[in-house]
Amino acid sequence: MAIITISREMGTGAFQIAREVAKRLKYTLVDGSKIAELAPQYGLDGENLKRVDEKPPVYITAEDRLHAAHLNTIEIILLEFARKGNVIIYGRGAQDLLVGLKSILRIRFIAPFEDRVESFSEREWLDPDLSRELIRKSDHQRGGFIHFYFNRDWADPLGYDMVFNTSNMSQSAAIESIVAAAKDPRLKNDEVQARALIDDMILCKRIETELLKKQTIENLHFKITVAGEVVTLSGHVHSEAEKREALNVVANLQGVARVDDDLQVVNYKPYKE
Structure with missing residues (x-):
């Protein structure tokens, strides 16, 4: 159940590469369009999807909590695709969302700022x-999303298995490198364990989403x-x-x-300025 995640700076040509790799490997490419196509099935309309996609929540007002719940819905979509395997997840912090999985190839595309400006x-x-x-x-925005939501520096190379500077490497060379890396036997190992871990992640996200919606x-200090x-809460x-409300919400969820x-x-006594 090989999984490839793509992290990209704007203007690097990452989407064209991801699309070609998906075609070569016969993998499903999960990008913004695919998420938008499926979002209504999860109760997430297009307006809310656009408002929250790859944007950090702040957890202050009821609207912020709903923002976080919508982000969780996007993550559930990504996790369910990951569970099927043979997938390329484009952006959305997937390399951090799927932390702990061994059957994952984490790719990042970068390029100098002015080169990206010219290309874009x-x-x-x-x-x-x-x-x-x-x-x-x-x-x-993307760097802030990763920092806020996953507490990691977006640009840290240790967060990825392969980093491509598209100013110095052709698209064809990057494609060949990724296709070769995707055939590494380690990405096919431990499928049962990986699915079990993803199932736990999905249930955890479903629980958190329902709790966020409860005014x-x-x-959610737990x-x-x-x-x-x-x-366990x-x-x-x-x-x-x-406490009773939280336990009741969780107990009544399927699974x-x-x-x-x-x-x-x-x-505690609320403090008012």
Whole structure:
């Protein structure tokens, strides 16, 4: 069940490479268009998808919590594709979302800023100054998304197995390198263990999503641990009512056989400036 993840800077030509690799390997390419196609089946409309896709939540208002819940929905879509294997996941922090899996090839595409500006301007028929602004904003947004959501430096090479500078390497050379790497036997090993791990990730995301949607639970200051059909909630809540609500939400989700309660009630007096 080989999985390839693609991290890219805007203007590197990464999509064309990913599309050709998917064609060569006969893998499914999961990009923004594929997610948009499937999102309505998960209760996520196009407007909300555009608002939250690869943008960090902040968990302050009810709207922010809904933002985070929508991000979880996108991740569930990605995880369900990953479970099937033979897939290329384009962007969306997939290399960090799938941390712990062995059957994954993590690719990153980079290039000098001005080279990307020139390439993007030519491809999209845009003024170079506008391209600079768009690329700068894209870098900031995508880097911020990874830093906020996964607590990792987007540019850290240790987060990837292969890094391609598309200013110095042709698309054909990059394609051949990725196709060869995808045939590494390690990517086909431990399929049963990998699927079990992804199943746990999916259930964890489903639980977190439902809890985020519950306005009666003020904050999510607790950890969700999934092992098969057993879920453990640990950390703290602000009242017994919140605790009962959280446990009830989890217990009623499909796929949950048992909920272990390790939640602590911590009372506090709200501070007002």
